[in-house]
Amino acid sequence: MRPHGTIRYWAAAKAAAGRAEETYAAGTLDDLLEQVRRKYEGNATLLSVLKRSSFLVNSTPVGALPHGEIVLEPGWTVEVLPPFAGG
Template identity: 60%
Template sequence: MAVGTMRYWAAAKAAAGRAEEPYDAETLAEALAQARVRHPGELSLVLSRCSFLIDGDPVGARGHETVRLAEGGTVEVLPPFAGG
């Protein structure tokens, strides 16, 4: 297992009630499952619409179960942004 930081932005931050928290997971899928358990309710819906950066690299369309997390890494949780 890797220990790192999950950072929430915008609507994800509001739904989680915090800006960041630790994760202890091997994959992005595991880290997101932990977040859903810690913050039941709106966060689960928000996460389904989010994009993710792992240590600055976009996850894109890769399956979250295939995205490995590094020790000391950072997961950025980015909801869709409005704008023009």
């Protein structure tokens, strides 16, 4: 059984998704992002933003770690942080 948690969209990701957050059941960050891509497969704007975004898992930056190695524990929170203009 995959643990449930919340994905939060910020800035351009929030605008493209049309919502600030939603819940999913996912075991890894890669699993979660694949579910989001499937749900929004017709939303080219959000898919593009996801490719450029960085992620926080429970307030910890993911950085360059492979998304398949980022395990999501029950009650996880993933923040989608698109690049911000102006540094």
